[in-house]
Amino acid sequence: MDLATICNVNKKLLDSKIKAIIESDPNLPEHYREQLSQLLFSSGKRLRPIFTVLGSYFGNADEDEVYNLAALFELIHTASLIHDDIIDKAEIRRGKPTLHTINGITNTLILGNYLVSLCCEIVSKYEFEEYYYDSFSLTDLCRSEITQQRLLFNFDITYEDYITKTKNKTALLIAASLLGGAKLAGADEKTLKRLYNYGINLGISFQINDDILDFTQDTTHLGKPNGADLINGNITLPVILALKDKRINAHIRQLSKQSSIADFNYCINYIKNSKWIKKSQKISRKYLKKAKNAIKGLNHDKKTVLIEILKMLDKRTH
Amino acid sequence: MMTNPFIEYINNFINDNTPLPFLKREDKYQEMVQALTEHNLTEYTELISACYSLFYTALDYHLTAQEQHDYLPYAVLLGDFISSYVAEILYKHNLFDLLKTFAYSTKEIMLNLLTNKSEDKLLENIITTLKKQVPQWT
Numbered sequence: 240m241d242l243a244t245i246c247n248v249n250k251k252l253l254d255s256k257i258k259a260i261i262e263s264d265p266n267l268p269e270h271y272r273e274q275l276s277q278l279l280f281s282s283g284k285r286l287r288p289i290f291t292v293l294g295s296y297f298g299n300a301d302e303d304e305v306y307n308l309a310a311l312f313e314l315i316h317t318a319s320l321i322h323d324d325i326i327d328k329a330e331i332r333r334g335k336p337t338l339h340t341i342n343g344i345t346n347t348l349i350l351g352n353y354l355v356s357l358c359c360e361i362v363s364k365y366e367f368e369e370y371y372y373d374s375f376s377l378t379d380l381c382r383s384e385i386t387q388q389r390l391l392f393n394f395d396i397t398y399e400d401y402i403t404k405t406k407n408k409t410a411l412l413i414a415a416s417l418l419g420g421a422k423l424a425g426a427d428e429k430t431l432k433r434l435y436n437y438g439i440n441l442g443i444s445f446q447i448n449d450d451i452l453d454f455t456q457d458t459t460h461l462g463k464p465n466g467a468d469l470i471n472g473n474i475t476l477p478v479i480l481a482l483k484d485k486r487i488n489a490h491i492r493q494l495s496k497q498s499s500i501a502d503f504n505y506c507i508n509y510i511k512n513s514k515w516i517k518k519s520q521k522i523s524r525k526y527l528k529k530a531k532n533a534i535k536g537l538n539h540d541k542k543t544v545l546i547e548i549l550k551m552l553d554k555r556t557h
Numbered sequence: 558m559m560t561n562p563f564i565e566y567i568n569n570f571i572n573d574n575t576p577l578p579f580l581k582r583e584d585k586y587q588e589m590v591q592a593l594t595e596h597n598l599t600e601y602t603e604l605i606s607a608c609y610s611l612f613y614t615a616l617d618y619h620l621t622a623q624e625q626h627d628y629l630p631y632a633v634l635l636g637d638f639i640s641s642y643v644a645e646i647l648y649k650h651n652l653f654d655l656l657k658t659f660a661y662s663t664k665e666i667m668l669n670l671l672t673n674k675s676e677d678k679l680l681e682n683i684i685t686t687l688k689k690q691v692p693q694w695t
Contacts, residue, residue, distance in 0.1 A: 266668055322637060325622075326630040348619040348633060349670045352640070356664035359644060363657035372648040381638035386574055388630055 294420025375415030410442025466507030
């Protein structure tokens with residue numbers, strides 16, 4: 240069973256809302272609209288909008304409004320992916336060439352900006368300001384990404400640095416999506432706090448899993464080479480743990496932007512087959528447990544869905 | 558302009574955290590100050606002029622990102638950071654109509670850039686929005 244089914248999300252309605260926003264501006268040249276559609280309707284997990292819908296179950300909200308907000312969270316996430324691909328010099332996204340390889344860097348940055356402005360325009364149109372701007376701060380997210388740039392190829396990054404980065408990079412938007420739906424539905428303060436903590440811990444676990452899959456998943460499924468994070472200088476949990484290993488420590492520390500792909504592959508293959516992957520999985524589970532603890536006092540029939548999601552994420556393989 | 562707290566915050570952040578210079582848009586700042594003064598809309602001069610100027614600073618980082626080579630990630634992220642900061646301070650000051658105007662007008666600017674047109678109605682639209690609001694302020 241997939242996440243959308245567990246959460247009883249109306250995928251058709253969600254997709255129609257996303258499509259309606261993308262098609263709302265007749266002035267956007269057709270080829271750009273087509274590119275955005277391809278990106279939005281390829282194999283994305285729809286994690287953030289699903290959490291918005293899930294959040295709305297903890298109160299009462301108009302379904303149409305909930306799905307409009309959910310679509311916005313998917314679109315803002317997509318805009319961030321477009322810019323991320325430029326930063327990471329990624330050539331493939333969800334099995335397709337990334338937009339900057341087609342349009343060039345400047346036009347793709349502008350297209351990403353267009354999408355953000357379009358989202359903000361829709362936020363104003365539906366008077367969603369409170370649910371959108373209050374739930375998370377895009378400014379904080381960008382500020383954190385900027386300060387994290389100095390940690391690229393910095394092998395002295397601590398576990399705490401990594402968790403902070405992970406929280407800002409992934410967990411905040413997941414928690415915000417959940418919170419946005421719950422706020423829109425008028426959930427009480429205690430519930431909001433519990434859902435937020437659940438979302439943060441689930442988000443951290445989810446990102447740790449992504450970082451593990453970057454090493455372990457077959458490249459066809461991954462859509463990029465194994466260890467792409469390390470090649471980009473992004474030091475993730477399996478690498479931080481492997482740095483404790485005397486047999487690979489010196490090899491990892493020698494890596495830099497100038498290193499050969501063979502040097503990277505030596506470290507990537509070592510980590511992929513090491514105990515540090517299992518250790519990372521254990522830490523990921525620790526955060527799932529924290530997410531479960533966050534909703535301990537929650538009395539609501541939809542709590543079972545929250546727990547079901549944790550079980551599903553625990554078994555996640557892609 | 559240098560005493561503007563919003564612009565100073567961005568200037569200091571860039572100096573402290575990135576290798577890139579602050580792409581100050583004094584021209585845009587002064588353009589907005591002048592327009593607000595001419596139309597007798599001086600209630601939020603400091604904030605609105607900062608937002609207007611910072612929008613072009615953010616855009617300049619994106620328009621020049623490709624030339625930054627090793628510093629490209631900083632240019633991309635700074636553009637994103639500054640434009641979200643503009644939206645955030647408008648929201649925090651409850652200037653929802655202006656937020657809407659910024660969203661619509663900046664979307665149109667991006668669209669024009671994508672289609673090689675030079676039209677830019679941000680200043681005009683801000684003034685129109687503010688004029689509609691004057692009775693609420695007084």
